[in-house]
Amino acid sequence: MSGVFNSVDPLRAALDYHLDRQNVLASNVAHVDTPGYRPHDLERIEQSGFSAVMGVALQRTNERHLIGGGIDALPNGRVFEDLSAGVGNDGNYVSIDREAAKLAANQLRYDTVSAIVSAELHQLTFAASDGKG
Numbered sequence: 001m002s003g004v005f006n007s008v009d010p011l012r013a014a015l016d017y018h019l020d021r022q023n024v025l026a027s028n029v030a031h032v033d034t035p036g037y038r039p040h041d042l043e044r045i046e047q048s049g050f051s052a053v054m055g056v057a058l059q060r061t062n063e064r065h066l067i068g069g070g071i072d073a074l075p076n077g078r079v080f081e082d083l084s085a086g087v088g089n090d091g092n093y094v095s096i097d098r099e100a101a102k103l104a105a106n107q108l109r110y111d112t113v114s115a116i117v118s119a120e121l122h123q124l125t126f127a128a129s130d131g132k133g
Helices: 011-028 050-052 096-128
Strands: 040-044 078-082
Touching: 011 040, 011 078, 011 096
Parallel strands: none
Antiparallel strands: 040 078
């Protein structure tokens, strides 16, 4: 039964990623007037390789090794500082125009994936009803 939803699961992960990114970008806009604020963005991390397939994680062999998934990680990506807009006189790196463009592009991607998910679920419903609706 789980194989039926294999086509929808990657799309669910994409929706989750874009939702997380929207929240990170909206936080940047909220801090547009905060002196010294450094904006953040979310980089997608693909779940592939041995750990994703086997459901295991690497073991730390030394307490000085970095721990994965710290405060700068979300389930669908890694948060990083985006200082590419340049710094203002108050030390704030947020460009409202740049953040608005990122928010709009992210919303468009979310809407596109959402439409694809809707179509996939409609196809599953059609197949489950033996083509009657």
